[in-house]
Amino acid sequence: MSVAEDSSMLVIILDVNPVWWGQRRLRGEASLSHCLDSALVFANCYLASSRRRHLAFLACGQRDSRFLYPTRSTSGLEQDAVQESRDGRLELLSTLDDTVVREAVAMLARVEVTADMTTGSLTAGALAKALCYINRMRKQDQVHGGEMKGRIVLLAACEEAQYMNLMNVAFTAEKQDVCVDVCALGSESSLLQQVSGLTGGLYLRVPEQESLLQYLQWVFLSEPDVRRRLLLPRPSRSDARPACFCHRQLLDIAYVCSVCLSIFCTFSPICSTCETAFHLALPPSLRGRKRKKGGSLKTA
Template sequence: MTDARPSSRTDKEEQRSASPDFLVLVIDLNPFAWLKNSPSQDGAAAFEAIKTTLTTTMVFLNAHTSMNHGNGLAVYGATNGTAELLYTTATYTEAAKIQKETDVNVCLPFEQVDDAVFIGVRRMLETSCAKDRNANNTVGIVRALSLALCHINRMAETLQLGEHHGLASSTLDTNGPMRRNDGSNPGSDTFRFRIQILSVTPDASTQYVPMMNCIFCAQKMGIPIDVCHLFGEDPVFLRQASHLTGGHYYNLKSLDGLLQVLMTVYLPSRSIRPLLMFPAEDDVDYRAACFCHRRVIDIGYICSSRQRYNDEKVLSLLK
């Protein structure tokens, strides 16, 4: 009789290598950007495009949660100047506790995710559209990215205190995964974090320094930032964020291909990404923004005289 121990050992090794992912999705809901890129700038067409995009995104999120029973998820919405948490599977949040009490027998809460995201998006759009149209220059992506990093960091601290699932200890290694180790089956319950951004808003040079702070934080925590730009010109800062953190950037040519891009480029977990071929990024724009005039520039000069700091011909460049 053939000994089954080698195959059993192989199964355990495969299980350990298939670490669950925790995906933090940031959806750009700036209504003015959607309206600007809609046919004839029609409001009804813009909201229909948002609805179609959300429906496609829900398919992607459901596929993510079904890939691994241990996969986690958090969804943030970003409008003009603000950001809000729409859904999360983190158990320390009040929203997760309410969802858990709804139906404890639900293993993969697809309906809960859909309801929470659609209701939250409707609320954010109603609030955002009520604001002044001049507020469309402010960007909520940076705020949402900061909240996403804080959300991940709080999960790490919660697990380190042994409050998540009653486990004893956890660590966050330099490659990004959060380890929840209670001594049994080590390695099979490792969270590998990543952030996914669906953007539509152009760059704002005033957000350069906050964006760079988020990039440095993500680099230190080992968290890749994936960016899928739905329409318009390439955002310089978000493309830098994706490239510098080891994420993947894709500029979508048409919303009709969104589902295919999400399922082929962004669905694979971090554990198998090194084995896949992704679109090359050879022409990343690394230009910075000047301090005094908040413009993206090619060449900048630093003036030693404070009296000329506001001179239009003198640009202060952040290196």
Template sequence: MATNPPTLLLLILDLSPSTWGHRSIIRTAKDKALAAKKKSSAGPAVIDDVIESSLAFIAAFCALNRDNVVVVIGATESEVGVVYPRKGGDGSMNDVVNSRGSERVDRGLMNDYVRLGVAELVKRAAERREQTEKQREQSGEKIIPVEEGVAIASALSLALCIINRFMVASHAGVSALSDATTTYQRRDDEGVLALMGGDTGSGSNAQEPPQRGLLTPRTLIIQSSPDRTSDYNALMNCAFAAHKQNVVIDGCFIPSDRKEDPTSSPYLEQIVHQTSGNTGNGIYLSVPKGPAQVNGALSEVLLSVFLPPIHLRKEMNLPKLNQVDFRARCFETGECIDIGKVCNQCLSIFKERPRERCWTCGAKVRLKANGGSAKRMKVDT
């Protein structure tokens, strides 16, 4: 029997074509200059580096315990999706969940499917962005820049839904709300199939309490794009839900070398902080710029910081969130503000009152007198 309890890992990858496209241009220019001096690359990381490091991390994670389960979710500006396991055929969700031991997943097949899923998601996102810009040009409308950032909130919501699916199955189909525990159990003769609510052929014993295994959920978010201000409320709701169910969230931010780009993610810091209390040990790390992101160094960072099991983290010298920026930020500009306007429909915060509609929920803004000449922001429902 393994000494480490099995873990369900939801790995969320930032696959924004815009973000990685810009970094690829920077990397190519820098590599040419360094090659002329016979020096190796000094970063920043490109999407291939992240995929290679993520696959190395997944392989090490699965080696910790034969019952560990991995689901990889990709996120772009406009779409999120499960890139592994794939639907249907070899390497599908049923194959990953139902198999056991060394036969659980073919590593070569997993690597190929992760790369294929990433390529498909990135291609769809790039084509959608190109089509949107083309339609705006043909219609004669003023081209409005696509909002920066990636749909991390949607990806985290999807991850929590998948975790909840495991939870419901572990309760023999009963709603997960009937029990707040986040340890999912199974018997020796059932495999992980029981977690998905499959028929194990156990007969009358199917409803008996499981005797083996604790499947503990955790999520690792690898982000490179700037925070999307309009997703703040959704992210915080996901963080509160994860904290309530003791789902640990880890965050890894990979900054670029451009001065105008952020060096950290305040939103990611905050949601990790929500699971850094007595019920969990969420870890946040902003990877250093330069050589720490290339030539295998990123793999070392992921393995040394985020691989250790949750129950061992308190015994290790891992990065800690000593200072978290909790200042309010304008949902339109992302600026830190001391005084702002709040939409009473969706509670979004703005530095200046929106002119016509709430930038987040689209509710129409109107002014209502409040004690004489004083006015406050109102929205029509």
């Protein structure tokens, strides 16, 4: 008697920040279109490997994040479609490729490039949308008596600036048993290393973006429950130090607000996050001093 295969859900998130990719293009490095093509081939391999696998594709930028697939026009397409398109591809894979490219072009066309644009992206918002979508698909699968496994693969280009939002998303993914894999396209990110470590995922910085597809298929195509049997790159040492909310610097010793748990590198009598005023007692060396009329301090 054969055991029924559990369904799985993969959400791919691609950072399409035009400022970051434009700077890379000026230096003659890999373009956004090359990265998108590699991600689509990776998505096709994932869907073609099993009829019980489902996929969603998100893009995040500096000001927004949105679903590229599925859309309203493709939401009714069955995941087990086997019809072939004109070029010989399966209808599902052909629809996935065409829809993602069309929606990505439309998203970038609406971006207004201004002088104040930075290379930061709304990674935390995209992760939150992915978790909500996985939770909704799980509930639909439970109606039919199934159990769906969820996983997220983040193709991160820019460093996430919203530390609190990113940590909240990481703890939520850990609670929902959703693995978050991080494929860093830019510099090393200690925050994203913490996210992948908390959720039991893999973190890998791609040294050469021209070989992105090989890294995606070799490292991130396998499910978390079979990775222990594979020879994968050793995880890099994660820096678990918190980052301050004021300068985004990693700290060994910090000041923490007792109300909202915000972290700061220097003491402030008023929390800049929740605006709580702290009434602290004076140190013992200053308690006995009294101010004279001239303004000087005198020990009692």
